[in-house]
Structure formats: C-alpha cells, structure tokens
Amino acid sequence: MASEITYAEVKFKNESTGSIPNSVFPAALEENTTPHKIFFQKYSQLSEKKRITKEPIHTALECLKKNRTMQDVPPLTTERVWSCCPKNWKSFGSSCYFVSTEQKSWQESEKNCSGMGAHLLVINSQEEQEFITKDLRKNFAYYMGLSDPEGQRHWQWVDQTPYNKNVTFWHPGEPSDTVERCVIINFSRKTWGWNDARCPQPQHSICKMKEIFLRM
Incomplete structure (x- = not known):
C-alpha cells in the first residue's frame, strides 16, 4: 500500500489513565494535551489512480493509543501505533x-x-x-x-x-x-x-x- 510523508499538528490522548510513559515518546511529546508538529507516516487508503494530490489534506489530527493486533494496522508498523482522526472528526472502530x-x-x-x-x-x-x-x-x-x-x-x-x-x-x-x-x-x-x-x-x-x- 502506498504511503505519503507529511507534517501535521497532532494532539495525543492517552486511552488509559495516568500519563504517557517517557519510554513511549521522546521528551518533546511528553505534554500529551498540547499539539505538536511532528513527523509521521500516513498510510493512504486510496489507490494511485485515485490520488489527486501529494499535499497533506488534514493538518490537525487527534490521536488515541489503542490495543491492536498486527493485522489491524498497515504493513511494516512494528512500533507502537496511534490511531488518528482529523480534528473535528469522530472515531468509531477503525474509521473517522x-x-x-x-x-x-x-x-x-x-x-x-x-x-x-x-x-x-x-x-x-x-x-x-x-x-x-x-x-x-x-x-x-x-x-x-x-x-x-x-x-x-x-x-x-x-x-x-x-x-x-x-x-x-x-x-x-x-x-x-x-x-x-x-x-x-x-x-x-x-x-x-x-x-x-x-x-x-x-x-x-x-x-x-x-x-x-x-x-x-
């Protein structure tokens, strides 16, 4: 599946109680309620024929850490995975x-x-x-x-x-x-x-x- 690299403002929400452990994110991301400009990899769900632009469509994301099995996430995602939706979108299942x-x-x-x-x-x-x-x-x-x-x-x-x-x-x-x-x-x-x-x-x-x- 094709992927594209973009920058975005991302707000993290920890699904469990308590703070996010330091081992999960670098020091710059310890404040989990503050948007951060970070580097991330967005996996496109569109085929190459349907891709219209390589520019990022959504520049603000809200993310939740979820317990997922490997088949729930795109290929090569072997690290800790966060599920994100654009700001002002609602999340249900694996969709926004x-x-x-x-x-x-x-x-x-x-x-x-x-x-x-x-x-x-x-x-x-x-x-x-x-x-x-x-x-x-x-x-x-x-x-x-x-x-x-x-x-x-x-x-x-x-x-x-x-x-x-x-x-x-x-x-x-x-x-x-x-x-x-x-x-x-x-x-x-x-x-x-x-x-x-x-x-x-x-x-x-x-x-x-x-x-x-x-x-x-």
Missing part, C-alpha cells in the same frame, strides 16, 4: 466520520468528502448505524454513500462495498420511488432510518474515511 453543516446535492456532497480524502458514509453494521445517528439533529436529513444510478433499484455503495440487503435500515415502505435514486438518513416515525431521495435536493451529509495510523 465528519458531519457536514453545509447543504449540497448528493453529487456535490460526495465531491466534498472526496476533497477531504474520504467518501460519503457507508454503513456496515447495526452498531455503526447507532453510532452515526446518536448525535445527529432530528430536523435534518443527511446524505450517505448509497445510490441507484440507473433507477433500477440496483443499490451501490460509493466505496464498492457489496450491497447487503440484510444489513440495511430502511424506514418502513422505503425505498418508494425509482425517481429518488440517492439515500439519506433521517428521523421519522420516532426512529432513525434510510429513505430514498432526489439526488439534486440539497441536504446535509456525512463523510467517512479510514483512520490514519501514526507510528513512533
């Missing part, structure tokens, strides 16, 4: 999430996510659905990365994840209209669920990207 406050069409929303090295939200489990919806505003709807480009009810995720009808969270009676080819998450009938919508309609959106792994 960003809720946009702007209202755009589905296509514009996906372009906005792509510009941040991410893609529109892809949901793979009940736990992820619950994590996403717990802090959303009930009077808004949010685009996710599921669409039906041909209007034939052949749903496709933006990251090419196979569509699994057994892991879906449609509101009762949805999807309901072949003209509505994009999917939103909204609050209806006292619960959060999915609804098909017209793609040009401006909505809020949620972006998702893989965590950035940092090794010392």
Whole structure:
C-alpha cells in the first residue's frame, strides 16, 4: 500500500489513565494535551489512480493509543501505533466520520468528502448505524454513500462495498420511488432510518474515511 510523508499538528490522548510513559515518546511529546508538529507516516487508503494530490489534506489530527493486533494496522508498523482522526472528526472502530453543516446535492456532497480524502458514509453494521445517528439533529436529513444510478433499484455503495440487503435500515415502505435514486438518513416515525431521495435536493451529509495510523 502506498504511503505519503507529511507534517501535521497532532494532539495525543492517552486511552488509559495516568500519563504517557517517557519510554513511549521522546521528551518533546511528553505534554500529551498540547499539539505538536511532528513527523509521521500516513498510510493512504486510496489507490494511485485515485490520488489527486501529494499535499497533506488534514493538518490537525487527534490521536488515541489503542490495543491492536498486527493485522489491524498497515504493513511494516512494528512500533507502537496511534490511531488518528482529523480534528473535528469522530472515531468509531477503525474509521473517522465528519458531519457536514453545509447543504449540497448528493453529487456535490460526495465531491466534498472526496476533497477531504474520504467518501460519503457507508454503513456496515447495526452498531455503526447507532453510532452515526446518536448525535445527529432530528430536523435534518443527511446524505450517505448509497445510490441507484440507473433507477433500477440496483443499490451501490460509493466505496464498492457489496450491497447487503440484510444489513440495511430502511424506514418502513422505503425505498418508494425509482425517481429518488440517492439515500439519506433521517428521523421519522420516532426512529432513525434510510429513505430514498432526489439526488439534486440539497441536504446535509456525512463523510467517512479510514483512520490514519501514526507510528513512533
């Protein structure tokens, strides 16, 4: 997997109680609540064909030290590993999430996510659905990365994840209209669920990207 070297402002948060041992980081990083400009290696989740720029997209990261098995981290990461998300993004599992406050069409929303090295939200489990919806505003709807480009009810995720009808969270009676080819998450009938919508309609959106792994 390709990697790129960048500089960034990074804030560390120790997952366990107490201070970070001196043996973990050099002296310059002992103050774990203060951002530091450090050298790190960011493993890109995009293929070379999709790479648009070599310039760093995110210049501020928030990192947590996690207990991970070797298969959870990218190749060659044999040192202590920190999992990072861009500032103002939320972490869940091995991914980072960003809720946009702007209202755009589905296509514009996906372009906005792509510009941040991410893609529109892809949901793979009940736990992820619950994590996403717990802090959303009930009077808004949010685009996710599921669409039906041909209007034939052949749903496709933006990251090419196979569509699994057994892991879906449609509101009762949805999807309901072949003209509505994009999917939103909204609050209806006292619960959060999915609804098909017209793609040009401006909505809020949620972006998702893989965590950035940092090794010392």
